[in-house]
Amino acid sequence: MVVARTVPGVVETAALLRELTARLIGGTDLDEALGRLARIARDAVPGATGCGVTLLRGGGPAAVAATDPRLRDLDHPRHGADGPAMTAIRRRELVRVAELTGETRWRRWTRRAVGLGVNALIAAPFDVDDQVIGSLNLYARRRPGLTDSDQLTAMLLAEHAGLLLAAVRDRAGRTAPVDDAVGSDSGTGVIGQAIGVIMTQRGCPAPEALRVLRTASSALSIPLREVAERLVSSVARPRRS
Template identity: 25%
Template sequence: MTESQTRPDLAALLADAAMSMGGEPNYDATLEAIVREAQKSIPGTDEAGLSLLSSGRIKTAAPSSDFVEHIDQFQYQFGEGPCLDAILEADFFRTNNMAAESRWPRFAPAAVREGVQSMLAFRLHSDGQILGALNLYSRHRDAFDNEAIYTGQPFAAHASIALSHSREKVQLLEALDNRDVIGMAKGILMERFKIDDERAFSLLVNLSQRSQEKLRTVASNVVAEARSAVP
């Protein structure tokens, strides 16, 4: 029996992975599911993690172990490596002999010293926006064959969708939370100073500008102060 015959059908494998990644209750759980399913689904993978773009910076998320974060720090420190290239240049980057790698002259020797022999990184993107990269690591040479690419590319597409949807949920909840806090603060100011909604909001904006704090922070302070004054 061949290896391809012993592995689950790719469509079924990806369907199960997509359901797992898309069914998590919150953002952190979604990231952990992406990494967990990558380890299960993509052949050759010993460790996995995510490098995500956030506020113009790249940071590691949901590493399968401290080892992953340690290796990633070399990439960020040297400004080179497969995950950075996947984010900036192409859909994926693979190396199956890190010791002979010339594309990343500073990162490769550091990774080899820590025991990395093979790496595979896939870009994560959705609706034209680059989200980051899915990074796979192996302590063995020639770990990632063409099957890993064949499986990893559609997997990364599913992961991108799950990641994008989860981020949208977070942003929506934050927007609703901000609106609720600002609404409560406006109500407090309207009652306290006998002013209308528009003037209450203008007062919050003025306080935000003068204190150089975010509007939500100022609103939260107003609400907290009002609550503390209640006997």
């Protein structure tokens, strides 16, 4: 009997986003954050055997990360617009291929991908800011490849990652505001997770999310860390029907 994979529930989704937030929000190195994103996305999607991230930075070089060096080369923009990642970025829409051997849109790229054992793929675009755009690229070697549930997970990860990478990019430019306020060791802890939650809910940068936390802490006369813990716990708690 074949058991269909289901869409992740509230608790699973909250845990996934919490892990992604914790792993990305505390960093100031964008390239390192991309590598972490690729590994988390691969592990989060049951049908994926590899993941790459392609990032285009206006006025600067492109950035690529992958769980496998061969996929990193496959995702690199130096190969031009011939590929699903660049198509997803250019058109700002998700690209999904269930069976790559029959694909005709990117013939040269497809030959290289099939040669690496890639059978199916999903490329989910995301925006970091006005100058940086990217694509989260999931690859499967085994059949039946990637499912509708995997597609939803990829879209969720890509959207959330865009917000978090914006914070990483902002911290790389000016780390002092957040570091001085919450301590150098708390960015990857509960305060960093809470900042990520607020960024996702409000679509705001990390410094603004921190101000929201501090305002709540002052209004409630509760320590900043406790406010963060309550917020993170409320997101992870399953809702009653």
